[in-house]
Amino acid sequence: MASQRRQQPPWDPPTSTSSANNSSPPLRIYNSLTREKNDFTPIYNNHVTWYACGPTVYDDSHLGHARNYVTTDIIRRMLQDYFKYDVRFVMNITDVDDKIIVRARQNHFLRQFKSAHPSIDESVVQETRKAVEEYISQNLKKISPTSNNIRGDIQKVEAADASNPVQPRAGVSLEDHAKLLMRVKTVVSAADALDYATSAEPLTPDEFYAMTDDVLSPYLAAHGDTSTFAHDHSPFKTLTTHFEDRFFRDLDDLNVRRPDVITRVTEYVPQIVDFVEKIEDKTYAYATKPDKEGSRSVYFDISTFEKGGNAYARLEPWNRNDQALVADGEGSLSKNTGEKRSDADFALWKSSKEGEPKWHSDRWGPGRPGWHIECSVMASDVLGPKIDIHSGGIDLAFPHHDNEIAQSEAYFHDKATGHQHQWVNYFLHMGHLSIQGAKMSKSLKNFTTIRTSLERGDWTPRSLRTVFLLGPWRDGIEITDDLVKEGQAWESKVTNFFIKAVDRVRNPSGTSSPPDTSALDKAKSDFDDALRDSFDTPKAMQVISNHITDLNSQMKSLSDSTLIESAKWITEMVQMFGLTSGTDSIGWEGMDIPEFSKPWVYALSSMRDTIRREARAKPFNPTSISGQLEAAPDAAPTKGAEPFKKALEDARSDVELLIKDSKPAKDFLDLADRIRDKDLWDLDVYLEDPDDPSRPAVARPLTAELRTQREEKEARAAAKAAEKEKKEKLAREKEAAEREKAKVKPEEMYRTKEWSEWDADGVPTKDKEGNEVSKSKIKTLKKGWEVQKKLRERLGVN
Structure with a gap:
C-alpha cells in the first residue's frame, strides 16, 4: 500500500472557529481528558480532525482489535453520516517497536533454520531440546530444564495454577494466569513433538515445526548473528508489510471504512528527529x-515540564507512578540505570542496541524513535498543532496518550509567553474485549483472529458489530452466551421486520392512506437523543427494537405507506451504523432469496397459497384449484435455478394428480406443507405464512436460526412422541398384566396351601393349621375378592 503521508493539514482551516452544527440539544461526548461529557465543538466549523492510534503490525488482528476499530468506525460514521460533520480521519501504522523487532528476528532465524533442515534429523531434535530447556529456565522456574519427563513435571508442579483455565490461585492476576497457561501449553506442545520425533510414527516436518516454533524461534534469535539488522531493515519490512496488508483486509471484511490518511513510523524518522530536537532545545528533554558506539538516548524531562506550568498524566494521573504500566510502554528503557533523572521520564529517542534497526541523527548518533513520539509527530504533521479527536483502546490512555500529550504540548509550548498549548480537545478511549476476564492479547495468545472467526462462522461482520453496538463504546465487553443471544435476537427481529416490509412493497395490501408518522417521529426523536448523549448506541438500538415491536403489534391494520416509511428510516440507520452496505432498497444483505430462484419460488409459493386457500373453503371443490394456478415461468432457468424449476414442476404434477383423483382437502393441505417443509426447505428457502390468512406467504432465505428453531421443534416433538410411546407401552404392559391376573376366578384365587377351609365364595375361613381366620382378616380378603371380580367384569372375562 502506497504511503498517503501529508506534510500539512488536509484543508485550509476556516477563519471562524465556531461550530457549524448549532443543533439543539448539542452533541455531548464523554471526554477522557476531562472525565465527563462535554459539548462537542470542533476547532474549524463543521470540519473535524481525528487521529486514531492504529495497530502494531507483527501478527494477525484479533477480536480485541475488532472491538477497537469497529467501535471507532461506528462513532466515525455517526459523526459523518448522522451529524454530517466533515471528518478527516488519520490512522498510524506502528511498523517499528520492540515487539516487531523481536518477532522479525525470530521469523528470520526460524526461516533460515527450516530451510537448512527440511527433514527432522538428530541435529534438529538436539537443537529443539536445547530450545525447550532454555524456554523452561526463563519462563517456568519451578520445572527442571533437564527433566526427562517434562510433561509429568509440569502436571505435578504447575497443576494448581494451570489446571483451571478460568480461576487462578489466590494472589495471581488473570493476565499472569493466562501467561502461565500459554507457557505451559507451549512447552507441552514442544515436548510432545520431541516424543513423536523418536517414536515409531514420527511427525512430518511441517507437523514438528508447527508444534515447536514457539520455543525454537526465540532460542534461534537469541543465539543468531544479529549484527546485520542495524542497516538491513528488510526482515522488519517484510513482517510489517505483510501484516499491515492483512490488517486492512480484515477491516474491509468487517465493513470498517479505511482512513483518509495512513502514516507509518518508518516514513517519519526525519520529522521525529526534528521534533525531538526542538523539545530538547526547550529543555523539556535531555540526552x-x-x-x-557514540549513540545516546533522549528522555522527556517530566519535572522540568511541570515546573514550566504544565501538567503531566492528564488522562490518568492516578497511574503516573505505576511502574508496571510504565514498563509495558517503555520496555527495557523503563529501568533507571542512572541515565534517567527520574523513574517516570520516558524515551523520545532510543540508542539502538545490537540486532535493532538504526536511523541516523546528527545530534545523538544512530538510534530509533521512542514509541510515544511517533504519534505526536505524525498527527501534528497531518492535522496541525491542534486536533479535535484522538482515540484508541483504553489501555493506551497511560502511559502512551499521556506521554503524547506531554511531549506535544512541550513542542508547541511558547516558553516566552508561558501560554499553555491545548494539543487535543477530546480523547475517546474504547473499552476492551475480554475472554474469561482477561484482556485479549497477542503476547498471551488468548485470542481468536478476525479472519479465523469469520471463516469458521463464529461471527459475521454484522453480528460482531451488533454486539458492540449493544454495549457502551467506552465500557469493556466480555463475550457471554447471553450477549451473543441478545445480538442474535436483535438481528433476527430487524430481519423479520424488513422481510414483512419488502413483502408489502411486492404485494401491497391495497390501503393507500398517507403515512401516519407519529410513532416514527417519536422513534426518531428518541434515537437522536440517544446519539447526542455521547453516542449511546445501546439506547439507540433499543429505540429501533421498540419501534419494530409497535409496528408488529399493528401489522394487520398498518397502512403500506406507514410501514414503508418506518422501514426506510430503519434501513438508513442500520446503514449509518455500518450493519449493511449502502443500498437504495429497504433492508439489508441476507434477507432475500437468490435472484435466479425468484421466478420459480414465487410461482411455487403462489400455487401453494391457492391450494391452502381453496382447501380450506367450505364446501371444498378440488377442480376449483386448477383454474387458478398461474402458468409456469417461460424463461429458461439461469445458472443455479434448475433445482427450483424442477421443484415447481414436481409440485404442479402432484397437485394435478390430486385434482384428477378428487382427493380430500387434507391431502392438498399435506402437499402444501410438503412444499414448504421439504421441497423449498431443501433448497434453503423458507416460506413464512403470515398471521393474516388473506396475505400471501413470504419467501425468505433459510438461516441458521430457522434451522435451529426447526431442530428444536422437531426435538420437542420427538421427545413428546417418545414420552407418549413410553406411556402407551406402560399402559399396554399394565393391561397385559391385568388380563393375566384376570384369568383367575375370584372363587379360586384363595384356594392355596395357605388356607384349609373356605366359604361358598372361596373366601378363607381357617388357616393351614385349622385356626379360625379373624374377622378383620376376612374383611381384607373379601375386599381382594371384590377387586378381582370387578377386574374380570371390566375386562369382560367370563
Missing part, C-alpha cells in the same frame, strides 16, 4: 551520555 544521555554516549554509549560505546
Whole structure:
C-alpha cells in the first residue's frame, strides 16, 4: 500500500472557529481528558480532525482489535453520516517497536533454520531440546530444564495454577494466569513433538515445526548473528508489510471504512528527529551520555515540564507512578540505570542496541524513535498543532496518550509567553474485549483472529458489530452466551421486520392512506437523543427494537405507506451504523432469496397459497384449484435455478394428480406443507405464512436460526412422541398384566396351601393349621375378592 503521508493539514482551516452544527440539544461526548461529557465543538466549523492510534503490525488482528476499530468506525460514521460533520480521519501504522523487532528476528532465524533442515534429523531434535530447556529456565522456574519427563513435571508442579483455565490461585492476576497457561501449553506442545520425533510414527516436518516454533524461534534469535539488522531493515519490512496488508483486509471484511490518511513510523524518522530536537532545545528533554558506539538516548524531562506550568498524566494521573504500566510502554528503557533523572521520564529517542534497526541523527548518533513520539509527530504533521479527536483502546490512555500529550504540548509550548498549548480537545478511549476476564492479547495468545472467526462462522461482520453496538463504546465487553443471544435476537427481529416490509412493497395490501408518522417521529426523536448523549448506541438500538415491536403489534391494520416509511428510516440507520452496505432498497444483505430462484419460488409459493386457500373453503371443490394456478415461468432457468424449476414442476404434477383423483382437502393441505417443509426447505428457502390468512406467504432465505428453531421443534416433538410411546407401552404392559391376573376366578384365587377351609365364595375361613381366620382378616380378603371380580367384569372375562 502506497504511503498517503501529508506534510500539512488536509484543508485550509476556516477563519471562524465556531461550530457549524448549532443543533439543539448539542452533541455531548464523554471526554477522557476531562472525565465527563462535554459539548462537542470542533476547532474549524463543521470540519473535524481525528487521529486514531492504529495497530502494531507483527501478527494477525484479533477480536480485541475488532472491538477497537469497529467501535471507532461506528462513532466515525455517526459523526459523518448522522451529524454530517466533515471528518478527516488519520490512522498510524506502528511498523517499528520492540515487539516487531523481536518477532522479525525470530521469523528470520526460524526461516533460515527450516530451510537448512527440511527433514527432522538428530541435529534438529538436539537443537529443539536445547530450545525447550532454555524456554523452561526463563519462563517456568519451578520445572527442571533437564527433566526427562517434562510433561509429568509440569502436571505435578504447575497443576494448581494451570489446571483451571478460568480461576487462578489466590494472589495471581488473570493476565499472569493466562501467561502461565500459554507457557505451559507451549512447552507441552514442544515436548510432545520431541516424543513423536523418536517414536515409531514420527511427525512430518511441517507437523514438528508447527508444534515447536514457539520455543525454537526465540532460542534461534537469541543465539543468531544479529549484527546485520542495524542497516538491513528488510526482515522488519517484510513482517510489517505483510501484516499491515492483512490488517486492512480484515477491516474491509468487517465493513470498517479505511482512513483518509495512513502514516507509518518508518516514513517519519526525519520529522521525529526534528521534533525531538526542538523539545530538547526547550529543555523539556535531555540526552544521555554516549554509549560505546557514540549513540545516546533522549528522555522527556517530566519535572522540568511541570515546573514550566504544565501538567503531566492528564488522562490518568492516578497511574503516573505505576511502574508496571510504565514498563509495558517503555520496555527495557523503563529501568533507571542512572541515565534517567527520574523513574517516570520516558524515551523520545532510543540508542539502538545490537540486532535493532538504526536511523541516523546528527545530534545523538544512530538510534530509533521512542514509541510515544511517533504519534505526536505524525498527527501534528497531518492535522496541525491542534486536533479535535484522538482515540484508541483504553489501555493506551497511560502511559502512551499521556506521554503524547506531554511531549506535544512541550513542542508547541511558547516558553516566552508561558501560554499553555491545548494539543487535543477530546480523547475517546474504547473499552476492551475480554475472554474469561482477561484482556485479549497477542503476547498471551488468548485470542481468536478476525479472519479465523469469520471463516469458521463464529461471527459475521454484522453480528460482531451488533454486539458492540449493544454495549457502551467506552465500557469493556466480555463475550457471554447471553450477549451473543441478545445480538442474535436483535438481528433476527430487524430481519423479520424488513422481510414483512419488502413483502408489502411486492404485494401491497391495497390501503393507500398517507403515512401516519407519529410513532416514527417519536422513534426518531428518541434515537437522536440517544446519539447526542455521547453516542449511546445501546439506547439507540433499543429505540429501533421498540419501534419494530409497535409496528408488529399493528401489522394487520398498518397502512403500506406507514410501514414503508418506518422501514426506510430503519434501513438508513442500520446503514449509518455500518450493519449493511449502502443500498437504495429497504433492508439489508441476507434477507432475500437468490435472484435466479425468484421466478420459480414465487410461482411455487403462489400455487401453494391457492391450494391452502381453496382447501380450506367450505364446501371444498378440488377442480376449483386448477383454474387458478398461474402458468409456469417461460424463461429458461439461469445458472443455479434448475433445482427450483424442477421443484415447481414436481409440485404442479402432484397437485394435478390430486385434482384428477378428487382427493380430500387434507391431502392438498399435506402437499402444501410438503412444499414448504421439504421441497423449498431443501433448497434453503423458507416460506413464512403470515398471521393474516388473506396475505400471501413470504419467501425468505433459510438461516441458521430457522434451522435451529426447526431442530428444536422437531426435538420437542420427538421427545413428546417418545414420552407418549413410553406411556402407551406402560399402559399396554399394565393391561397385559391385568388380563393375566384376570384369568383367575375370584372363587379360586384363595384356594392355596395357605388356607384349609373356605366359604361358598372361596373366601378363607381357617388357616393351614385349622385356626379360625379373624374377622378383620376376612374383611381384607373379601375386599381382594371384590377387586378381582370387578377386574374380570371390566375386562369382560367370563
